[in-house]
Amino acid sequence: MKVLCLADIHLHGGFETEEAQALLKAAEIVHQRKVEFVLVNGDIFEANSTPEQRLVFKAFLDDIAPSKTVVIRGNHDQIKDLMVFNQYDDRVWVAEQPERIVLEFGPELPPRGIPACLQILTIPHFNAGALALQQE
Numbered sequence: 416m417k418v419l420c421l422a423d424i425h426l427h428g429g430f431e432t433e434e435a436q437a438l439l440k441a442a443e444i445v446h447q448r449k450v451e452f453v454l455v456n457g458d459i460f461e462a463n464s465t466p467e468q469r470l471v472f473k474a475f476l477d478d479i480a481p482s483k484t485v486v487i488r489g490n491h492d493q494i495k496d497l498m499v500f501n502q503y504d505d506r507v508w509v510a511e512q513p514e515r516i517v518l519e520f521g522p523e524l525p526p527r528g529i530p531a532c533l534q535i536l537t538i539p540h541f542n543a544g545a546l547a548l549q550q551e
Contacts, residue, residue, distance in 0.1 A: 416520060416533070417448055419482075422456035425491065429467040430474075438471065442478035451520060452533060453482050457489020457540065464496040476500065476507055483518050485510060488539040510537035 421441060426434050445453060460468055476484060487510045488497055494511050501509035508516055514537050519530040 416452060416531075417450045418452045418454065419445055419448075419450045420454045420456060423458045423489070424455075425458055425461045426464070426468040426471055427461050429465075430471055435471045438475050439478065442475050445479045445482055450479075450482055452518070453479055453484040454535070455484065455486040457487050458491040459486070459489070460492055460496055462491060463493055469496065469499065472500070480504075481506065483520075484508070485516055485518075485535050485537070487537050490540045492540075510535075510539050513538050 419441065421438075424434055424438055426432070426438070429435065430439075444450070459472055464472075483506045485508045486497060486500060488494060497509045498511070500507055510516065516535045516537065517532055518535070519532045
């Protein structure tokens with residue numbers, strides 16, 4: 416399985432910015448390398464996002480289809496800005512709290528016929544995640 420991990424995108428503006436161009440270039444790499452899973456490790460936006468910045472990130476998600484994607488909130492991301500992408504379609508998940516996400520991929524593996532899967536354990540925005548882990 417091929418996995419692409421991204422972090423600290425920090426979108427500052429619209430499609431004309433260097434950050435947006437780099438993000439869309441990453442989408443090209445997803446297709447060139449036949450990446451099956453994309454993990455976005457937070458800080459997509461610099462602070463409160465604008466509608467144009469959310470459109471840039473949506474374009475990225477559209478461009479990387481059919482790859483499955485997990486987005487983990489970073490300390491610069493506002494939850495209201497990311498939750499719009501949660502279950503955006505059946506291949507995008509947004510993690511706002513520590514959780515276990517299990518994604519099934521491809522054909523069943525012999526000898527038991529169990530589907531190949533990937534488990535992702537998330538701790539979004541580590542300070543908040545660390546506090547939550549102390550309570551559980």
